[in-house]
Amino acid sequence: MISKFIGNTPLRHCEALSTRYHTNIYIKEEFHNPGMSAKDRPALFMIQDAIDRKKIKPGGIFVEASSGNTGLGITLIARKLGYHAKIFVSQSCSKEKIALLTKAGADIEICDNSNGLHDFNSTQFRAQSFAATHPNTYFTNQYYNTQNIRAHYKTTAPEIWEQTSGNITHFIAGVGTGGTISGVGRFLKEQCNNIKVWGIEPAGSILSHFLKHRTLPTFMVPFDTIEGIGRNFVPGSFDAASVDQIFQVNCQETKHAAIAYYSQTGIMTGFSSAAVIASLDRYVAKMGFTPADTVVLVFPDHGDRYISKLYNESGNVHQAMLSSNITSF
Numbered sequence: 001m002i003s004k005f006i007g008n009t010p011l012r013h014c015e016a017l018s019t020r021y022h023t024n025i026y027i028k029e030e031f032h033n034p035g036m037s038a039k040d041r042p043a044l045f046m047i048q049d050a051i052d053r054k055k056i057k058p059g060g061i062f063v064e065a066s067s068g069n070t071g072l073g074i075t076l077i078a079r080k081l082g083y084h085a086k087i088f089v090s091q092s093c094s095k096e097k098i099a100l101l102t103k104a105g106a107d108i109e110i111c112d113n114s115n116g117l118h119d120f121n122s123t124q125f126r127a128q129s130f131a132a133t134h135p136n137t138y139f140t141n142q143y144y145n146t147q148n149i150r151a152h153y154k155t156t157a158p159e160i161w162e163q164t165s166g167n168i169t170h171f172i173a174g175v176g177t178g179g180t181i182s183g184v185g186r187f188l189k190e191q192c193n194n195i196k197v198w199g200i201e202p203a204g205s206i207l208s209h210f211l212k213h214r215t216l217p218t219f220m221v222p223f224d225t226i227e228g229i230g231r232n233f234v235p236g237s238f239d240a241a242s243v244d245q246i247f248q249v250n251c252q253e254t255k256h257a258a259i260a261y262y263s264q265t266g267i268m269t270g271f272s273s274a275a276v277i278a279s280l281d282r283y284v285a286k287m288g289f290t291p292a293d294t295v296v297l298v299f300p301d302h303g304d305r306y307i308s309k310l311y312n313e314s315g316n317v318h319q320a321m322l323s324s325n326i327t328s329f
């Protein structure tokens, strides 16, 4: 059964980053899940919850609005359990993710999120509307489903706690729905309130402002497109009480970080993983790591999903690197 293969992902010591920042940096490699992303965890919890509460009958349709990864997790699990999947994705979704969703058997609709997630043509609105007007459907609704946080609280967090033997001092993750940082952050703070829980979001996203002021910014600007992270509203699955600080990085420095990291390590990172790497360079003084710290970064998915976006259409990474002025890791 697919659920047996979800979670228990490795935590790998990263030599390159540890040396560069004079501390101990570990990477939680979530691309080892069956759908090759962290989002298999909430997908499983949300589907299981709906089935347990008899919200959907066998053969029904699970519906989700997704930048691709949650959609893939929902599709793989739903189909294995005898259900269908209807996934509303934004037009900015990488072609690799669309190909994976198609192969997995999802019924896909491409939507337009350029006017926000509550606009008539958005993934969120269209998914909600589809579920409301079709029988035997269930909208998993990752932005407002408590199972999203719960999945990370119950699985990702205890795994990290165990894998670091309780020595973790910093947890850093990209923030999209907020499920990962809220679930892991809540668990870690319960173990030791001094553990730093830091989020990363794209420039222009509003969660760092919200965390600081508990209000929305007066002026909203479009946020940089880094797939999977960044929002212009506060999701219900973002628990501000579990997060200490959110740092912003822009798209360009994220792309540079991806290419530099690849050049140094031979590993292609996902887009949001590269944003986390970029944040280290930009904020390392503020972060103030010591050689005794144990820093855990989440890599929610892998660079193979972003060959066309991050590593050049032709996959010619080195060419891209030469044309950008970057430091190596």
Ligand SMILES: Cc1ncc(COP(=O)(O)O)c(C=O)c1O
Residues within 6 Å of the ligand: 037, 039, 067, 069, 070, 174, 175, 176, 177, 178, 179, 180, 181, 227, 228, 229, 270, 271, 272, 273, 300, 301
């Ligand atoms: C690649 C990637 N990174 C980061 C995130 C953000 O995770 P969360 O939604 O738990 O905040 C997502 C969410 O879809 C994602 O797909």
